Amino acid sequence: MRILRNYILKEIAGPLIGSLAVFTFVLLVGNIFKLADLMINKGVDIIDVIRLFLYLIPYILSYTIPMAILTATMVCFGRLASDNEVTAMKASGISLYRIGLPVVVLAFLISLASVYLNDRILPASHFASYRLVKSVALKNPSAYLEPGIFIKTFKGYIVRIDKIEGKNLEGILIYQLQDKGPTRTVIAESGEFITHLNKGVITLRLSNGSVDEPNPQDPSIFYKLNFKTYDMTLDLDKDISLDDIKKVKPKSMTIKELKENIAKLKASGGSSEHIIKEINERLTEIHRKIAMAFSSFVFVLVALPLAINTKKREKSVGFAMSLIILTLYYLILFGGMALSLRGMVPAIFGVWMANLIYFITGIILTSIVIEQ
Numbered sequence: 579m580r581i582l583r584n585y586i587l588k589e590i591a592g593p594l595i596g597s598l599a600v601f602t603f604v605l606l607v608g609n610i611f612k613l614a615d616l617m618i619n620k621g622v623d624i625i626d627v628i629r630l631f632l633y634l635i636p637y638i639l640s641y642t643i644p645m646a647i648l649t650a651t652m653v654c655f656g657r658l659a660s661d662n663e664v665t666a667m668k669a670s671g672i673s674l675y676r677i678g679l680p681v682v683v684l685a686f687l688i689s690l691a692s693v694y695l696n697d698r699i700l701p702a703s704h705f706a707s708y709r710l711v712k713s714v715a716l717k718n719p720s721a722y723l724e725p726g727i728f729i730k731t732f733k734g735y736i737v738r739i740d741k742i743e744g745k746n747l748e749g750i751l752i753y754q755l756q757d758k759g760p761t762r763t764v765i766a767e768s769g770e771f772i773t774h775l776n777k778g779v780i781t782l783r784l785s786n787g788s789v790d791e792p793n794p795q796d797p798s799i800f801y802k803l804n805f806k807t808y809d810m811t812l813d814l815d816k817d818i819s820l821d822d823i824k825k826v827k828p829k830s831m832t833i834k835e836l837k838e839n840i841a842k843l844k845a846s847g848g849s850s851e852h853i854i855k856e857i858n859e860r861l862t863e864i865h866r867k868i869a870m871a872f873s874s875f876v877f878v879l880v881a882l883p884l885a886i887n888t889k890k891r892e893k894s895v896g897f898a899m900s901l902i903i904l905t906l907y908y909l910i911l912f913g914g915m916a917l918s919l920r921g922m923v924p925a926i927f928g929v930w931m932a933n934l935i936y937f938i939t940g941i942i943l944t945s946i947v948i949e950q
Contacts, residue, residue: 582677586654587681609634629710633707634703644874647877651885682879682882692870708827723742725740749767752764763789865929869911883943883947
């Protein structure tokens with residue numbers, strides 16, 4: 579049986595590596611163009627661009643690894659079935675369970691590794707990427723601004739700029755959001771960014787403009803201030819705190835941290851809609867990390883009997899069937915997540931629904947193939 583195991587693993591290794599490379603490259607291509615634009619047109623340092631690229635890879639792998647093992651299974655066993663190798667093995671007294679066992683075990687081990695990827699590597703990468711983006715924005719603010727588009731890069735401000743050339747700006751419209759009181763509107767003909775790296779702040783120096791602010795007691799009355807030069811300080815340093823980010827970004831937390839955060843929310847004694855929503859978000863994130871990791875395992879359970887039964891050697895058929903399986907899985911997964919986030923179903927059911935459906939389907943399809 580060791581010979582059979584090694585043969586099956588050798589046959590699937592090529593399609594697995596090839597599929598992983600292709601899927602990862604395809605998903606990276608769009609981001610590569612965006613990163614290249616930051617370097618070529620926005621003047622972002624090449625080292626920062628490379629770091630952003632590397633931080634992106636774990637997120638891409640969390641999707642491409644299950645896609646690769648699914649496609650490799652379809653291609654490998656489709657080829658074995660079309661060449662009648664599976665028939666020969668069964669004629670020699672080898673059951674379908676033994677034929678597929680090496681790949682099922684491989685998928686299970688990949689799923690365990692994916693749990694570590696989703697739980698430890700991804701949160702660290704997500705946070706590091708967030709900090710780097712803020713650091714780049716501090717050194718080169720115009721890199722994350724697009725002409726004619728409303729931008730929310732700076733906390734507390736909504737900015738639109740008609741023309742951007744390096745640090746020089748023209749046609750500036752700013753909505754300054756207030757914690758208490760009405761929104762201030764700032765309009766300026768031109769401006770420039772002045773960075774203070776040691777202080778972690780950016781000064782936006784505006785020229786030839788005006789500031790309009792409604793009267794809090796009577797919004798129909800506006801106070802207007804005309805200026806020749808007006809400095810606005812944009813503080814980014816507050817957004818780089820790990821603790822602050824984790825309060826609003828569950829993706830930056832590990833499963834252990836999510837559980838601790840849920841315990842704190844429950845201990846607060848609050849039963850408000852906001853507290854319940856935050857708990858649902860964190861429960862959903864915990865189950866998402868694990869469920870997506872084990873998608874590799876359930877994909878193989880479905881792909882094995884399908885590939886053997888279709889007996890198609892062409893790789894295009896394997897890719898097409900893989901695409902259908904993937905599309906249905908993610909539709910069910912994200913639909914279930916949406917229901918759990920809204921509190922309509924328990925998180926454990928909403929998130930694991932796709933895996934459960936595929937697991938049961940895989941068992942049924944395997945039983946049917948065995949009886950044929």
